[in-house]
Amino acid sequence: MPKPTIPRSEVALVAAAAFMVFTRVAGFSIVLPGFREHGETLTGNATLIGTALGAYGLTFALAQLPMGMLSDRIGRKPVLLLGSALFVAGSAWAAVAGTIGQLIAARLVQGLGAIGSTALAAVGETVPESRRTSAMAVVGIPAGIGFLLGLIAGTLLTPTLGVPGLFWVTAGLGALAVLPVFGTRFLPPAPKEDAPGVRRSLSPPVLSLAAAGFATNYALTTVVFFLPDVKPGILAATLVMAFVLMAVATQKIDKARLAALPIVLSLAVVAVAAPSYALAPSMRVLLLAGVAFFTAHSVLSATLPSQVSRLAGRSGGRGHGIQTVVAYTGTFLAGPVAGHFAGHPASAFLVLGAVAVACALLVAGLLGPPLSPSFISEPS
Numbered sequence: 001m002p003k004p005t006i007p008r009s010e011v012a013l014v015a016a017a018a019f020m021v022f023t024r025v026a027g028f029s030i031v032l033p034g035f036r037e038h039g040e041t042l043t044g045n046a047t048l049i050g051t052a053l054g055a056y057g058l059t060f061a062l063a064q065l066p067m068g069m070l071s072d073r074i075g076r077k078p079v080l081l082l083g084s085a086l087f088v089a090g091s092a093w094a095a096v097a098g099t100i101g102q103l104i105a106a107r108l109v110q111g112l113g114a115i116g117s118t119a120l121a122a123v124g125e126t127v128p129e130s131r132r133t134s135a136m137a138v139v140g141i142p143a144g145i146g147f148l149l150g151l152i153a154g155t156l157l158t159p160t161l162g163v164p165g166l167f168w169v170t171a172g173l174g175a176l177a178v179l180p181v182f183g184t185r186f187l188p189p190a191p192k193e194d195a196p197g198v199r200r201s202l203s204p205p206v207l208s209l210a211a212a213g214f215a216t217n218y219a220l221t222t223v224v225f226f227l228p229d230v231k232p233g234i235l236a237a238t239l240v241m242a243f244v245l246m247a248v249a250t251q252k253i254d255k256a257r258l259a260a261l262p263i264v265l266s267l268a269v270v271a272v273a274a275p276s277y278a279l280a281p282s283m284r285v286l287l288l289a290g291v292a293f294f295t296a297h298s299v300l301s302a303t304l305p306s307q308v309s310r311l312a313g314r315s316g317g318r319g320h321g322i323q324t325v326v327a328y329t330g331t332f333l334a335g336p337v338a339g340h341f342a343g344h345p346a347s348a349f350l351v352l353g354a355v356a357v358a359c360a361l362l363v364a365g366l367l368g369p370p371l372s373p374s375f376i377s378e379p380s
Contacts, residue, residue, distance in 0.1 A: 010127055017119040018139045020084065020177045022146050024113070027091060027170035028056055029150030031163050038163035043100040052104045054332075059111030061328035068118055068324075076122040080115050084178035087113025088171050095167035113174070123305075139305070151224075152235070206311050206322060208359075208366035209304050212263050213327030215359040216300045219270045221334035222352050223293065226278040226345050228286060238287065242294035249295070250302050260367040262303050264360045269296035271356035275349035307367070330355075 031038075032053075039049035063083075071079040090110025097103040123139055157166060253262050269292055276289035308323050334352075341348035 014123055014127065014139060016177070017123050019173075020080070020115060020119050021139055023170065023173040023177045024060070024087065024115075025146035026150035026153070027087070027110075027173065028060075029146070030154040030157075030170065031166050032151060033154040034158035034163045034166075039100065039103070042097070042103060045100070048100045048104070052100060052107055055104050055107035056111040057328060057332060059108050061325050061332070063112050064324040064328070065322060067115060068322075071118040071122075076118050079118045080122070081178065083113040083115030083118065084174055085113070086110070087115075088174040088178075091167050091171035091174060095164045095171065139302075149239075204366045206308060208363045209263075209307050209311075210323045210326035211359045211362050212267060212300065213304050213323045214330035215267055215270070215356045216297060216304070216330070217327045218330035218334040218355055219274050219293075219352055220297060221331050222338050222348055223274050223278050225335065225338035225342075226348065228278060228280060230286065230290075234287075235290075238290040239294055241291045242298055245291070245295040246298035246302065249299050253299075253303060259307060260363050262299060263307070263363050263367070266296040266300045266303070267356045267360035267363070269293070270300070271353040271360075274352055275346070278349070279345060 035053055036049060039052055043049065067079055067083060087110055090106050090108070090113065093106035094103055094110060097106050119139065154166060157169075161169070249262070273289045273293035273296065276285060277293045280286035280289055304323060337351060338348050341351070
């Protein structure tokens with residue numbers, strides 16, 4: 001029997017959402033390699049430089065939930081346009097900022113363009129359940145690898161373009177990403193209503209998914225902090241292999257309609273593979289552990305939003321907002337913890353392991369047996 005044809009509008013929506021998410025993550029990380037040096041040209045106060053660096057992440061996390069809830073009320077398209085306009089404006093302002101105060105303000109505006117939860121909600125309510133996890137994989141990949149690719153690009157381009165030039169690159173990408181949103185056929189005009197009797201929840205199950213997102217982002221930040229001295233080519237090969245394995249895994253997850261199992265297993269792999277990769281004693285261990293870690297991380301990045309969409313229904317913007325806020329809290333907290341254990345990396349990875357295991361148990365308890373097949377099925 002031939003496979004069903006995927007509508008062009010669905011492909012366009014997923015591609016647009018993926019590119020929008022990518023511009024946010026890559027736009028944050030691409031300026032990191034030269035950010036401190038750029039800040040020193042504006043002020044000698046290291047605290048203010050650090051504030052400018054973290055300002056983006058602060059408003060990015062805080063804005064996810066209200067932007068997602070707003071999209072539940074007025075529709076996805078207006079919020080995507082508003083968030084994109086703020087992101088582009090903040091990026092352009094950061095490119096021309098002449099004082100550290102202006103740079104801090106620009107970064108706050110840039111972070112307000114928080115449309116990740118809205119983009120995921122639009123995909124979740126449009127793509128059928130049979131393809132949803134695979135679609136979320138396409139959107140969720142930037143959340144995992146965009147950060148690393150941005151670091152690589154920033155390292156290569158900063159000497160030529162400088163940090164202001166990279167902010168202009170970010171603004172340009174943000175402007176390009178919003179163009180498909182203007183096509184109404186690519187985006188549902190408003191959230192769908194749930195069918196009568198369909199059970200939805202934003203409480204314990206969604207919170208368990210948010211906790212898993214916390215562990216996922218916490219793990220990535222910790223690994224990046226202790227990233228081994230690996231050549232860009234080897235890192236790229238690792239990411240490509242992880243992408244292929246993730247694509248296979250998400251298709252099987254969609255076909256089997258699995259819920260808690262892939263999340264729990266991926267968190268377990270993260271707990272073991274993260275220290276093995278960052279502290280690898282040999283190239284063979286480095287490659288195997290790297291592929292395992294980034295595959296598990298990518299599967300989580302795809303599976304978690306898919307499950308949120310199934311649970312939240314018409315409140316998908318709020319559900320994805322909750323998950324994103326909690327996930328980026330993991331990003332924020334992992335940095336200082338890793339810095340505290342900079343001289344004792346084994347201790348940092350013990351903390352990571354404890355976080356991953358605790359979140360895996362939470363998911364198994366709240367998303368496992370209590371989640372019946374009818375609970376995650378499409379409304380009829």
